[in-house]
Amino acid sequence: MTGRQRILKIVYPLWIAITKLMGRNTMMLTNSRHVPPAESIYSLQVPLSNGNTVPLESYKGKKLLLVNTASDCGYTNQYNELQKLYQQFNNQLEIIAFPANDFKEQEKGSDSDIAQFCKINFGVTFPLAKKSVVVKANDQNNIFKWLTSKAKNGWNEKAPSWNFSKYLIDEQGTLINYFDPSISPLSDEVIKAVSVEGRRQTADGRQ
Template identity: 75%
Template sequence: MKIVTNIKNVPPAESIYELSVSLNNGSNLPLKTYQGKKLLLVNTASDCGYTNQYEDLQKLYQQYKNQLEVIAFPANDFKEQEKGSDADIAQFCKVNFGVTFPLAKKSVVVQSNEQNNIFRWLTTKSKNGWNEQPPTWNFSKYLVNEQGILTHYFDPSISPLSEEVIKAISNRQ
């Protein structure tokens, strides 16, 4: 149950708002669209013990939609638990969990030459200002505040509806 926090509120060396997400429907989503909102960025998989967290992510998204954007990043990096195509993943998420938040194009989230540019930013201290914690498994969660500062990393075992995540989103101590 690991949580890593940007205690000193270290700002990023490179702005996350300069990056875009390639969505699974083929469109491009500039993150500057969400300036002024928190972002919860989560690597996901459809065949994982944590897959039911999609339901909690959707509840969180609906509950905090005025102040939070959730973006899922399907990846096949951990024990090949995301074998489907982008269309299969979108269908699975909609039918089984009613997901309405954005789904990125399936990509690599672990450190490598092919790593998704958002996850490269999230896990590279020289970009985000402080964090080098890579995703430990599917459903690792990274929280970016309204000013584009990475504030938290939450291990996969921490529910999106946990007290720790809710406190971080609502700025409660």
Template identity: 50%
Template sequence: LKGKKVMVVNTASECGLTPQYADLQKLYDQYKDQDFVIVGFPANNFGGQEPGSDEQIASFCKENYGVTFPMMSKISVKGDDKHQVYQFLTEKSKNGLQDSEVAWNFQKYLIDENGELAMVIEPRTLPTDPSIVKWIESN
């Protein structure tokens, strides 16, 4: 992913914010040829809203939202079993920007071309929000 701008987002199939998959895919389609990628990390940390297997999740995303951006295996985004990607994203000592807590499903982390954390976006902010688009389009 080096040299690309990356949005990392924790996802869930049974959440009120699940329709954000459509906007994530729209954003990915629009900018994937401009060194931008979205990486989805399914997580069952909030309300048990991602109960399925990796295969079930992939099928749900493709059938309901036409998702073609990379979806990883299900992980934990908080607590004692927090995945190392999320340790980096949420701990200032590792990312150099800020400490953050994953508040809910569909929290977004923007990582620049150098692998540096650039922004943390709260879950309810749509992926197509002007602040995100501006960041993607900036040099």
């Protein structure tokens, strides 16, 4: 961990408090009508940093939190919070990190460098994808094309606003929440969203 990274880790709680006070990176979106996806996310696969590929279909029946990450960011300490969330809800939640260098070049390392950094400094045990582009662009990662296209996911067009934006998929493959970077993985909002089991029926029987 570099000197800058150590400082960022120490000041992280203050950074979160300041961004919330200023109203920066605090957006939350919810698929309140539970609009189903137009295309199944389970048809997609994720190339991992270790050279393997994981089909998202293998996560069917669990919630799935997809997060774009970076190693040299004010939010990098959220790796620690993501690991705690992963351990707390391991039986019902999977997490995949998507390292990207899209914001102020805050992820310059190779896939192996990133994996080592996450393991040594934060004890990360959830999967890391190969470094890719997560913002809207011609070479945007296919997972993030799905996450940020209403024509694919059914309702959301919101791209990551910065590193550590979070997208929550439910047990049936429906995108149900988006959380901006200043919303901690251990916040009440994220915990509540992860804890709710399956689809909830409304009083008149609609989903």
